[in-house]
Amino acid sequence: MEEMIVTRFAPSPTGYLHIGGLRTALFNYLYARKNKGKFLLRIEDTDLARNSTDAKEAIIEAFDWVGMDYDGEVVYQSQRFPLYQEYVKKLLDEGKAYYCYMSKEELDALREEQRQRGETPKYDNRYRDFKGTPPSNIAPVVRIKAPLSGEIKFKDGIKGEMNIQAKELDDFIIARSDGTPTYNFVVAIDDALMGVTDIIRGDDHLSNTPKQIIIYEALGFKIPRFFHVPMILNPEGHKLSKRDGAMSVMEYKEMGYLPHALLNFLVRLGFSHKDQEIFSKEEMLELFNPYTLNTSPSAYNQEKLLWLNHHYLNLLSDEELSNLLPLYGAKIPQENAQKILYPEIKERSKTLQEFANLVNECVNEVQDFDVKMKSKVNTQENIHLLEEFMVYLKALKTPIESVENAENEIATFADFQGIKAKNLFMPLRYALLGKSGGVGIAPLLAALSKEEVIKRVEKALQSLA
Numbered sequence: 262m263e264e265m266i267v268t269r270f271a272p273s274p275t276g277y278l279h280i281g282g283l284r285t286a287l288f289n290y291l292y293a294r295k296n297k298g299k300f301l302l303r304i305e306d307t308d309l310a311r312n313s314t315d316a317k318e319a320i321i322e323a324f325d326w327v328g329m330d331y332d333g334e335v336v337y338q339s340q341r342f343p344l345y346q347e348y349v350k351k352l353l354d355e356g357k358a359y360y361c362y363m364s365k366e367e368l369d370a371l372r373e374e375q376r377q378r379g380e381t382p383k384y385d386n387r388y389r390d391f392k393g394t395p396p397s398n399i400a401p402v403v404r405i406k407a408p409l410s411g412e413i414k415f416k417d418g419i420k421g422e423m424n425i426q427a428k429e430l431d432d433f434i435i436a437r438s439d440g441t442p443t444y445n446f447v448v449a450i451d452d453a454l455m456g457v458t459d460i461i462r463g464d465d466h467l468s469n470t471p472k473q474i475i476i477y478e479a480l481g482f483k484i485p486r487f488f489h490v491p492m493i494l495n496p497e498g499h500k501l502s503k504r505d506g507a508m509s510v511m512e513y514k515e516m517g518y519l520p521h522a523l524l525n526f527l528v529r530l531g532f533s534h535k536d537q538e539i540f541s542k543e544e545m546l547e548l549f550n551p552y553t554l555n556t557s558p559s560a561y562n563q564e565k566l567l568w569l570n571h572h573y574l575n576l577l578s579d580e581e582l583s584n585l586l587p588l589y590g591a592k593i594p595q596e597n598a599q600k601i602l603y604p605e606i607k608e609r610s611k612t613l614q615e616f617a618n619l620v621n622e623c624v625n626e627v628q629d630f631d632v633k634m635k636s637k638v639n640t641q642e643n644i645h646l647l648e649e650f651m652v653y654l655k656a657l658k659t660p661i662e663s664v665e666n667a668e669n670e671i672a673t674f675a676d677f678q679g680i681k682a683k684n685l686f687m688p689l690r691y692a693l694l695g696k697s698g699g700v701g702i703a704p705l706l707a708a709l710s711k712e713e714v715i716k717r718v719e720k721a722l723q724s725l726a
C-alpha cells in the first residue's frame with residue numbers, strides 16, 4: 262500500500278496568524294489534500310506564559326475564513342509534558358542521553374575561553390561519559406549524545422542535499438534543569454508520533470533540522486521528508502515587517518481582501534506553473550508540488566495582491582456582494598440598483614472596503630459638498646440647468662430604470678436646453694455625489710429613485726444659493 266501523506270502546521274502561539282504562517286499552512290494543506298492525506302494542526306505552546314486558547318481561536322478563525330480545514334484534534338504541546346519526559350527517561354536509560362552538571366558559571370567560562378581562541382562556542386562533552394559522583398548543588402540538564410564524527414545528511418525537497426558535519430553540532434540540551442523539554446526535542450517527538458511524513462516549513466528552521474534528525478535517530482523514528490521554503494521578503498529584499506504586510510490574516514479580511522485572493526497571492530510566493538497567475542482552488546490542488554517550489558525568496562508585492570483581489574471581486578455575484586457589504590459598513594441598495602451599480606462599482610474597486618465606500622457614496626444623501634467642486638459648479642448657468650432638470654424629472658411619466666433610459670433622458674433634456682449632454686454632467690455629479698469622480702451619471706440616475714434624485718438636486722441648489 263502506498264504511504265499516506267501526512268503534513269502538519271505547527272505554529273507557535275503568537276496570538277494571531279500572520280501571512281507567512283498562512284503560506285506555510287497552505288502549502289502543507291494543499292500537499293495533504295491533493296494526495297488524499299492528512300493535514301494536522303499542532304500548537305507549539307511550550308512557553309506556558311502564552312495563552313494557547315486564544316492562539317487556537319485566532320488560527321481557527323483564519324482557517325475558517327480562507328476555507329482551510331485540518332484533520333482530527335488539535336495537538337497542544339503544553340499538554341504533552343509527561344510524554345516528553347518519558348522519552349527523556351528512555352534516552353537516559355538507553356545511555357543515549359546523560360545528565361550534565363555544568364553550572365552556568367562554568368559554561369560561561371568555557372564559552373569565553375573558546376571565543377578568545379577564535380572558536381565557535383560549543384559544549385565540550387565533559388559529562389558525556391562521566392562516571393563520578395555528581396555535584397549535589399546543581400540541578401542537571403539532560404543532553405543528547407550527538408554523533409562525534411561523520412555527517413548528518415538529509416535531502417531537502419527544495420534545497421537539495423544537505424550535509425552537516427557532526428563536529429559543527431554539540432550534545433545539545435533536551436531537558437532543562439527544571440525538567441522542561443527543549444524545542445527541537447519536542448518537535449521531533451511530536452512529528453514522529455503524529456505520523457508526519459512531510460514537513461514543509463520556513464527555511465529559518467533549516468538549522469534545527471540536523472538536531473531533530475539526531476533525535477529521530479536516537480529514538481529509532483522514521484525521518485520525514487523536509488521542505489524548507491525560502492522566506493517572503495519585502496520589495497527591498499529585507500525581512501517582511503508589519504509595515505510591508507506581515508500583519509495578521511484577519512486584518513486582510515478587515516481591509517476588504519477576499520480569502521481566495523489572499524490564497525492565490527500566497528501560493529504564488531514560491532509556487533509557479535508556467536506564467537499562470539490565477540489559480541482556482543482546484544487548480545492549486547491539482548498543480549501544487551512542493552518539490553518545484555522556488556529556491557530563492559519571494560517578494561511581497563502589494564500591487565499584485567490588489568490586482569488579484571480586483572480580479573476575484575469582479576467574479577462575485579450581486580448576492581455575494583450584498584452579503585459582504587454590511588461587514589464594511591455599507592447599506593445594501595435595492596435590487597434594481599444593485600444590478601445597475603455593482604458592475605460599475607466593481608470595475609472601480611480593488612478591495613471590498615473600496616467597494617463598500619463607493620456603494621455608500623451612491624446610496625447615501627450627500628453630507629458635505631466638496632468645496633473645490635462647489636466653486637466650479639456655482640454658476641448661474643449650472644443653477645439654471647439643475648432647476649430645469651428638476652422640472653423635467655418631475656414631469657416624467659415613467660421612472661428611469663435602466664442606464665439606457667437614463668442616457669436617453671439626459672440626451673433629450675440636453676437637446677431641449679440646447680446644450681451638450683456633457684454640460685450637465687458636472688452639476689449633476691455635484692448634486693448626486695457632492696464630489697468629482699465615482700460612478701457614472703447615467704447609472705446613478707437609473708439606480709436612484711426619481712424622488713431621491715429630486716431631493717439631492719434640491720439640496721445641491723440650496724448649497725449653491
Ligand code: GLU
Binds near residue numbers: 272273462466
Ligand atoms: N513552531 C514553529 C514556528 O512557528 C514551527 C515549527 C516547525 O514547523 O517545525 O516557527
